[in-house]
Amino acid sequence: MLTDKLCQVAAEAYGTPVYLFDLDRLQQQVELIRQQLPQARLCFAVKANPFLLPVLSRWLDRFELCSPGEWSITQQLKLPQDKLVISGVYKSEADLTAIFDQPGDCLPEISLESGEQLALLNQLARRRQRKVSVLLRLSSGNQFGLDEADLRDILARRQACPYLRITGLQFYSGTQKHSRKIIAEVARLEQLCRSLEHDYDLPPLALEYGPGLAVRYFSDSSRSADTAEPAAPDDLDKSDLVQLQVLREALTQAGCRRQLTLEMGRFLAAACGSYLTQIVDLKTTRADHYCIVDGGIHHLAYYGQMLGMKLPPVRLIKAVPGAADARPPAPADWTVCGALCTVNDVLLRCLRLTRPARGDWLCFDRCGAYSVTEGLSLFLSRNLPAVASYSTANGWQCLRPATAIWPLNQPQAPV
Numbered sequence: 001m002l003t004d005k006l007c008q009v010a011a012e013a014y015g016t017p018v019y020l021f022d023l024d025r026l027q028q029q030v031e032l033i034r035q036q037l038p039q040a041r042l043c044f045a046v047k048a049n050p051f052l053l054p055v056l057s058r059w060l061d062r063f064e065l066c067s068p069g070e071w072s073i074t075q076q077l078k079l080p081q082d083k084l085v086i087s088g089v090y091k092s093e094a095d096l097t098a099i100f101d102q103p104g105d106c107l108p109e110i111s112l113e114s115g116e117q118l119a120l121l122n123q124l125a126r127r128r129q130r131k132v133s134v135l136l137r138l139s140s141g142n143q144f145g146l147d148e149a150d151l152r153d154i155l156a157r158r159q160a161c162p163y164l165r166i167t168g169l170q171f172y173s174g175t176q177k178h179s180r181k182i183i184a185e186v187a188r189l190e191q192l193c194r195s196l197e198h199d200y201d202l203p204p205l206a207l208e209y210g211p212g213l214a215v216r217y218f219s220d221s222s223r224s225a226d227t228a229e230p231a232a233p234d235d236l237d238k239s240d241l242v243q244l245q246v247l248r249e250a251l252t253q254a255g256c257r258r259q260l261t262l263e264m265g266r267f268l269a270a271a272c273g274s275y276l277t278q279i280v281d282l283k284t285t286r287a288d289h290y291c292i293v294d295g296g297i298h299h300l301a302y303y304g305q306m307l308g309m310k311l312p313p314v315r316l317i318k319a320v321p322g323a324a325d326a327r328p329p330a331p332a333d334w335t336v337c338g339a340l341c342t343v344n345d346v347l348l349r350c351l352r353l354t355r356p357a358r359g360d361w362l363c364f365d366r367c368g369a370y371s372v373t374e375g376l377s378l379f380l381s382r383n384l385p386a387v388a389s390y391s392t393a394n395g396w397q398c399l400r401p402a403t404a405i406w407p408l409n410q411p412q413a414p415v
């Protein structure tokens, strides 16, 4: 976790609000997963946090992309095509054409989610006489992927698509999953792969699986007014090892020896991120204490956090030791609100703070996954926060300066 001192240096260098990513912590997480699941290839779901790609491209095996924008980011960063897997319920002809027409020998692997996608890809590959590897995405009961019957139908007719090389299955059924669900899924996927190999005389199928491992964000699930202390990030980390052990055991029990790729976003990225926002006002209105910060709910996304009812890991960093603007001087419970013009902009309720002052910072930890990508960025035309990373080897590096949003919300036509 970034120390208070490091956060203070970053706030002064980049301004607030700001996203801070601790690359040493990220590396630790990658190493933990590698140690527990050495047989698996690791794939990062880029949607969780594209800013981590410069380092993750060196540490991981694969990158799952779900939009043309994500693909463009990987092209700018010169990620090798054969490290990419393209998912997505909608892949347009123009987007797939751009991928096919990229110079170089390799193509990314592409997941097929419908008969329509199969026909389009087959046509593009045949026209160029280029073979492309595909994964058949198995649906988990929503708009993504194919059901088993359609998947079997494609396998039965695969000779008609000689430019498509079916390498395996892709499956992702959601995030923050319970171990019980993961155990059942692993057993079912292994069984299905075996049955398909048998029925269609296939070589061993690869399995690209998003286990949706859970990240703990909150000290308890049913927060009451007297639990105003946030949990320490180290305590929240404790479930990580257990989940990896459960997954390893599930794979062993299922007898899974095929090529396995684990697609992960949250579990890889959450723990390395912090969001720093400055206290800009403190007031007591009708006996309630309000702490106003320069960020807000448009920048922070904790899974399951509704209207500030739960307490993620957060700490007060003093700008001037001992300084206090606020009454009451004793510890009190504060409602932390952002700068947006809506009563919904409540980051936390009942946060116990001792003598906060304007100019101090609140640092929200464990927000390295999805906060930077899921925010309501355009609402109220406020700036996008800067993004910076830290590692012991390279110190602070700016990955994006604070960026004005208002030009995007400005009408282009003359009045």
Ligand SMILES: Cc1ncc(COP(=O)(O)O)c(C=O)c1O
Pocket (backbone or CB within 6 Å): 045, 047, 048, 064, 087, 172, 174, 175, 176, 210, 211, 212, 213, 263, 264, 265, 266, 267
């Ligand atoms: C296909 C796919 N794989 C992997 C992930 C990553 O999920 P998580 O962040 O729960 O690890 C997602 C997230 O939406 C996804 O859509």
